[in-house]
Structure formats: structure tokens, C-alpha cells
Amino acid sequence: MYPHERSLVARLKDKPFALIGVNSDPKDKVVDALKRENITWRSWFDGGKTGGPIAQQYGVTSWPTIYVLDTKGVIRYKNVRGEQMDEAVDALLKELAAQAK
Amino acid sequence: MKSHPKSRIVAMACLSAALAAPLVLWAQDASEQVRALKKEFDTTYQAYVTEFRAAKNPTPEERAALVAKSPLPKFAPRFLQLGEKLGKDPAAAEALVLVVQFNPRSADALKAFDLLARDHVNSPRVLPLVSMLPRMESEPANRLLKAIAEKSTEAALQTAAKKALETASKGADFAVGKVAPDISGEDIDGKAFKLSDYRGKVVVIDFWGDW
Numbered sequence: 001m002y003p004h005e006r007s008l009v010a011r012l013k014d015k016p017f018a019l020i021g022v023n024s025d026p027k028d029k030v031v032d033a034l035k036r037e038n039i040t041w042r043s044w045f046d047g048g049k050t051g052g053p054i055a056q057q058y059g060v061t062s063w064p065t066i067y068v069l070d071t072k073g074v075i076r077y078k079n080v081r082g083e084q085m086d087e088a089v090d091a092l093l094k095e096l097a098a099q100a101k
Numbered sequence: 102m103k104s105h106p107k108s109r110i111v112a113m114a115c116l117s118a119a120l121a122a123p124l125v126l127w128a129q130d131a132s133e134q135v136r137a138l139k140k141e142f143d144t145t146y147q148a149y150v151t152e153f154r155a156a157k158n159p160t161p162e163e164r165a166a167l168v169a170k171s172p173l174p175k176f177a178p179r180f181l182q183l184g185e186k187l188g189k190d191p192a193a194a195e196a197l198v199l200v201v202q203f204n205p206r207s208a209d210a211l212k213a214f215d216l217l218a219r220d221h222v223n224s225p226r227v228l229p230l231v232s233m234l235p236r237m238e239s240e241p242a243n244r245l246l247k248a249i250a251e252k253s254t255e256a257a258l259q260t261a262a263k264k265a266l267e268t269a270s271k272g273a274d275f276a277v278g279k280v281a282p283d284i285s286g287e288d289i290d291g292k293a294f295k296l297s298d299y300r301g302k303v304v305v306i307d308f309w310g311d312w
Contacts, residue, residue: 015303017304017305018299019307020299021307022286023310032311050310058275058282063309064308067305071301072300073304096303
């Protein structure tokens with residue numbers, strides 16, 4: 001999962017795109033993962049455990065859970081992984097480019 | 102009442118036995134039918150799994166061909182038909198639950214949901230389904246949950262269904278097409294930031310953990 005997300009973030013670094021994590025690990029474990037996996041994207045620290053405040057707010061009970069939002073904050077895709085995540089993000093960026101024309 | 106005849110009691114006993122016998126036979130027959138189909142399915146499915154595992158590093162085409170061989174779509178209509186035929190018989194619930202477990206989004210499963218809601222809201226067989234249903238975000242699945250919550254006389258089932266309905270309604274707020282509620286919190290370094298800071302960008306929110 002990390003290599004895929006790293007390459008997605010790298011590929012779209014000049015685009016209006018952001019990958020944001022909500023992390024359910026204890027702090028020392030996250031810090032370790034960020035370093036070890038060279039994770040450049042930002043994450044909320046969600047209380048150090050599953051069922052933290054953000055997971056509760058979103059009713060998340062299984063991990064990973066993924067939401068893809070458009071530029072207005074509307075949920076457009078859910079639980080897309082790997083290539084599907086790339087396709088979802090590319091489709092939304094394309095939509096944005098078409099609107100700008 | 103001199104004429105309280107033993108023979109009449111005997112006659113009644115015989116009569117009720119005669120009436121009950123086909124019912125007992127039918128019940129045995131019903132669970133036997135489900136068991137037989139289940140056995141046929143298990144054997145076929147085992148063979149399929151073995152074949153799947155034997156294919157080491159299949160190409161995407163080979164993989165697709167293997168997936169297409171899955172016996173689930175062939176067995177789902179047969180279990181559905183049996184469940185439909187057996188009606189209120191408790192054995193029917195087992196067959197219908199299997200249809201849903203095979204593929205909860207299949208057309209067969211949609212029918213199975215409604216049959217379960219109509220005839221099997223008290224069946225313990227339905228309990229394992231209840232917790233998986235809210236994630237479906239499907240109307241027939243929610244109808245089944247509602248039927249159990251309203252009609253079931255089994256306390257455990259009813260409680261589970263009520264809880265599942267709450268989860269389902271929460272899930273509906275986070276369905277595709279809804280605006281994602283703002284998130285505010287702190288990053289790993291303790292800096293506060295909000296989801297709404299990212300309006301104007303395409304955003305992937307990834308609930309993750311390092312495990």
C-alpha cells in the first residue's frame with residue numbers, strides 16, 4: 001500500500017491534489033512508519049487507537065477505509081485501492097480541467 | 102359420561118399422529134434437501150478452490166478465466182429456488198442466507214433478502230448476516246434489518262438489527278454524493294489542520310494504520 005500511495009503522491013505533486021491520512025496508531029509507531037516508509041503526506045493523529053474521534057465521526061470500523069472527494073468536498077468514490085484509486089483521482093482531475101476551460 | 106370412550110381418545114391420537122406425520126416428514130425432508138444441495142456445493146467449491154490454488158502466478162487473463170469458473174453464480178439460483186419452495190420452513194433460512202453470503206449484490210440475493218424479511222425474522226441463521234448488512238448500503242438489505250427490528254421475537258436478533266440500522270443510517274451520511282463532513286484534528290507533530298483547508302483540491306482521505 002505505501003509504495004502505491006508514494007507513487008500517486010509523487011506523480012500528482014504539481015496537481016490540485018492531496019492525500020490525507022487518518023492514522024490509528026500510537027504516536028511512536030506512526031513516527032516510526034513515517035520514517036521507515038518515507039511517508040510524505042500529512043495524517044491526522046486519531047487518538048492512537050482504532051475507534052478514535054475521527055474514525056467515530058466517520059463511522060469507520062474497518063481499515064483501510066478510503067474516501068475520494070472532489071474539489072467541493074463531495075464524496076465521489078469509496079474504498080478504491082491501487083489502480084482504482086489512481087483512476088478515480090485522475091477522473092476528478094480531468095473533470096476539474098474540463099470545468100476550467 | 103359413561104360413554105367417555107377410550108376408543109375416542111385413541112381415535113383422536115391416531116388422527117393427530119396421522120396429521121403430524123407428514124409434517125415431521127416434510128421437516129426432515131426440507132432440511133435434508135438443503136443439506137444435500139449444500140453437500141453438492143461444498144464438493145464443487147472445494148474443487149474450484151483447489152484449481153484456483155494450483156494456478157501459480159496466473160496472468161490477468163488466466164485469472165479472469167478462473168474467476169469466471171466460480172460455482173457461486175450457478176448455485177445461488179438453486180439455493181434461492183429451494184428456499185422459496187420451502188417457504189416458512191426453518192431450513193429455508195439456511196439456503197437463503199447462503200444466497201446472500203455468495204454475493205449480496207446479486208439479483209438472487211435481492212430476492213433472498215425479501216424472503217428472509219417475510220418468513221425468517223426469528224431464525225438464528227440470520228444473525229451472522231445482520232452485522233454485515235449495514236455496510237451494503239442497499240435498500241433490500243435495510244428492509245431485512247427493519248423487518249427484524251420490528252417483527253422479530255428473538256431479543257438477540259432484534260437488538261443486533263437495531264444496532265445495525267443505526268450503523269446503516271450513519272453510513273448513508275457518508276455515501277457517494279454526500280458532502281464529507283469537515284474533519285479537524287492535529288497532525289503527528291501536533292499541528293492543527295482541517296479537511297476544509299483542502300477545498301479546491303481533489304482529496305483522498307485514507308484511514309490507515311501501520312500493521
